[in-house]
Amino acid sequence: MRVVVPFAAETPKTRLESVLTSAERSAVARAMLADVLCAVVGAGHEPMVVSTAPLDLETLELPGEVLASASVTLDERSLTDAVNARLPGGEGETATDGIDPVAVVMADLALATPDALEALLATSADVAIAPGRGGGTNALVVRHPGFAVDYHGTSYLDHREIAREVGATLETVDSFRLATDIDEPADLVEVLVHGREGARAPTCLREFGFEIDDRDGRVDVGRDGDHGAE
Amino acid sequence: MRVVVPFAAETPKTRLESVLTSAERSAVARAMLADVLCAVVGAGHEPMVVSTAPLDLETLELPGEVLASASVTLDERSLTDAVNARLPGGEGETATDGIDPVAVVMADLALATPDALEALLATSADVAIAPGRGGGTNALVVRHPGFAVDYHGTSYLDHREIAREVGATLETVDSFRLATDIDEPADLVEVLVHGREGARAPTCLREFGFEIDDRDGRVDVGRDGDHGAE
Numbered sequence: 257m258r259v260v261v262p263f264a265a266e267t268p269k270t271r272l273e274s275v276l277t278s279a280e281r282s283a284v285a286r287a288m289l290a291d292v293l294c295a296v297v298g299a300g301h302e303p304m305v306v307s308t309a310p311l312d313l314e315t316l317e318l319p320g321e322v323l324a325s326a327s328v329t330l331d332e333r334s335l336t337d338a339v340n341a342r343l344p345g346g347e348g349e350t351a352t353d354g355i356d357p358v359a360v361v362m363a364d365l366a367l368a369t370p371d372a373l374e375a376l377l378a379t380s381a382d383v384a385i386a387p388g389r390g391g392g393t394n395a396l397v398v399r400h401p402g403f404a405v406d407y408h409g410t411s412y413l414d415h416r417e418i419a420r421e422v423g424a425t426l427e428t429v430d431s432f433r434l435a436t437d438i439d440e441p442a443d444l445v446e447v448l449v450h451g452r453e454g455a456r457a458p459t460c461l462r463e464f465g466f467e468i469d470d471r472d473g474r475v476d477v478g479r480d481g482d483h484g485a486e
Numbered sequence: 487m488r489v490v491v492p493f494a495a496e497t498p499k500t501r502l503e504s505v506l507t508s509a510e511r512s513a514v515a516r517a518m519l520a521d522v523l524c525a526v527v528g529a530g531h532e533p534m535v536v537s538t539a540p541l542d543l544e545t546l547e548l549p550g551e552v553l554a555s556a557s558v559t560l561d562e563r564s565l566t567d568a569v570n571a572r573l574p575g576g577e578g579e580t581a582t583d584g585i586d587p588v589a590v591v592m593a594d595l596a597l598a599t600p601d602a603l604e605a606l607l608a609t610s611a612d613v614a615i616a617p618g619r620g621g622g623t624n625a626l627v628v629r630h631p632g633f634a635v636d637y638h639g640t641s642y643l644d645h646r647e648i649a650r651e652v653g654a655t656l657e658t659v660d661s662f663r664l665a666t667d668i669d670e671p672a673d674l675v676e677v678l679v680h681g682r683e684g685a686r687a688p689t690c691l692r693e694f695g696f697e698i699d700d701r702d703g704r705v706d707v708g709r710d711g712d713h714g715a716e
Contacts, residue, residue: 372660387662390672391679391698409700413679430602432617432665442620449621449643468621470639 257377257397258356259301260342262335263289263363265309275441275479280464287456288366288438290316294455296361297322298370299377305363306331306338336407345401357399364438365394366447366457372433382424386434387412395434400424444477487607487627489531489589490572492565493519495539499594505671505709510694517686518596518668520546524685526591527552528600529607535593536561536568566637575631587629594668595624596677596687602663612654616664617642625664630654674707 268285269276276284289305293316296303305311305328313328331338341347344355359377361368376386376395383403388394391410402422406414419426436446444461448468451458465480498515499506506514519535523546526533535541535558543558561568571577574585589607591598606616606625613633618624621640628635632652636644649656666676674691678698681688695710 375660387680389666390675391700410679410698413698430605430661430663432662433660435662435665436619445620449640450617468640468643470621 257301257359258342259296259303259359259361259377260339261289261292261296261303261305261361261363262338263305263307263311264335265307265311269364269439271439272441272444275444275477276464284438284457284460284464285364286316287460289363290318290322290456291366291452292361292363292368293318293326294322295365295368295370295373297325299373300370301359301373301377302326303361304329304342306342308332308338336405339407340404343398343401343404345403355399355401357397359395359397360405361395362388362437365434365436366438366455367433367436367450368395369433369452372431375431376429376434379427379429381427383415383419384427384429385412385415386429386431388435388437392437394437395429441477448477487531487587487589488572489526489533489591489607490569491519491522491526491533491535491591491593492568493535493537493541493593494565495537495541499669501669502671502674505674505707506694514668514687514690514694515594516546517690519593520548520552520686521682522591522593522595522598523548523556524552525595525598525600525603527555529603530600531589531603531607532556533591534559534572536572538562538568566635569637570634573628573631573634575634585629585631587627589625589627590635591625592618592667595664595666596668596685597663597666597680597682598625599663599682602661605661606659606664609657609659611657613645613649614657614659615642615645616659616661618665618667622667624667625659671707678707 269281272281293303302325307328307330311328313323313326339360343358376384377397379397382400384397385393386395391412393411393415403419403424416426438447444466447457447461466477469476469478499511502511523533532555537558537560540560541558543553543556569590573588606614607627612630614627615623616625621642623641623645633649633654646656668677677687677691696707699706699708
């Protein structure tokens with residue numbers, strides 16, 4: 257299945273700016289992208305990164321089989337427009353193409369595993385959604401030419417409504433790993449707790465000095481030197 | 487399977503105090519407990535509420551078959567102690583009992599469904615855990631007499647370590663519904679977005695005036711009158 261991975265290459269992860277410099281945010285974003293690409297290839301699919309700025313996949317230091325399966329294309333449009341252009345009913349598609357399903361997986365799903373993705377990709381509904389926290393849509397599969405995304409606002413509810421309007425069947429996939437997008441400092445805990453052995457994002461965060469801090473029973477992440485400041 | 491549902495009856499949901507009065511927090515906590523009990527019974531099991539204070543299940547207005555299946559017992563000890571007393575190796579158990587598995591499901595898993603619970607309860611590992619956000623343990627099944635819980639701190643990691651120490655096999659269950667405990671105001675969004683048709687907690691929140699607010703593209707919950715205050 258074609259798996260589109262949108263990537264905001266220019267201003268990655270601005271909501272992490274209280275704990276990471278711009279260069280660090282970029283490094284973490286690229287590490288998470290690498291982990292997502294590995295998970296997609298591990299599930300047996302070929303990821304296409306749709307990047308808002310030029311991106312050289314060679315610089316991600318991907319394993320050979322992942323680099324061989326992945327491709328990248330530039331699209332400066334909004335997330336919604338860039339995704340819709342690549343859905344079954346999108347601009348590059350014609351009615352005679354038949355309907356090849358398309359999956360869309362966000363680049364910051366640092367906990368994604370081949371198993372979690374396969375549970376989504378193996379659905380049969382016209383539209384299958386793995387919701388994110390806060391009403392978001394973290395990953396979906398589209399098999400209906402009338403369906404289009406709208407990522408603004410409570411996209412999970414909007415996508416349910418759009419599916420209903422176009423007569424598409426809908427399934428919701430229940431996955432903590434796919435529901436966990438890494439946007440805010442509190443989300444970094446999830447990367448450190450649940451990141452897979454050998455994954456890039458937890459390694460990157462640990463190199464930056466982050467560690468789990470549960471001294472007073474509440475769990476947070478701390479960074480080298482934070483302890484003395486309290 | 488015996489399904490223990492610990493319930494903090496006296497000071498429920500204090501981290502919601504910025505948006506709910508004490509009486510409202512109690513009502514929401516009871517609504518969530520009712521939803522969890524319905525999900526456990528819907529999955530074909532009999533829930534035992536372990537409450538820190540006297541609780542009359544009749545006052546929860548449960549459906550008849552849920553009320554008939556549920557029981558309540560009083561235990562003023564800490565969460566960890568009250569749960570450990572009821573695990574296969576706990577104080578009420580003897581070696582000649584054989585090992586009846588015990589599940590522990592938190593009372594604030596407002597999104598729990600019979601399917602999500604069944605995915606946990608149908609595991610076969612000695613210990614199966616549905617992690618919560620922030621390194622927590624939202625639900626687990628214990629089939630090994632040597633395993634004991636410790637809910638303080640990063641309990642998910644601690645429980646993995648305890649399982650390893652006692653030689654118990656461990657499985658992690660990937661469920662957004664079970665990972666979502668309702669602790670903080672931001673969590674209320676999840677109840678409104680993903681609460682099941684007819685569930686008590688979303689109905690309760692809506693009666694208190696909460697609704698999804700995504701006017702500026704960020705999703706939050708607002709309450710009657712909040713709009714004019716901004």
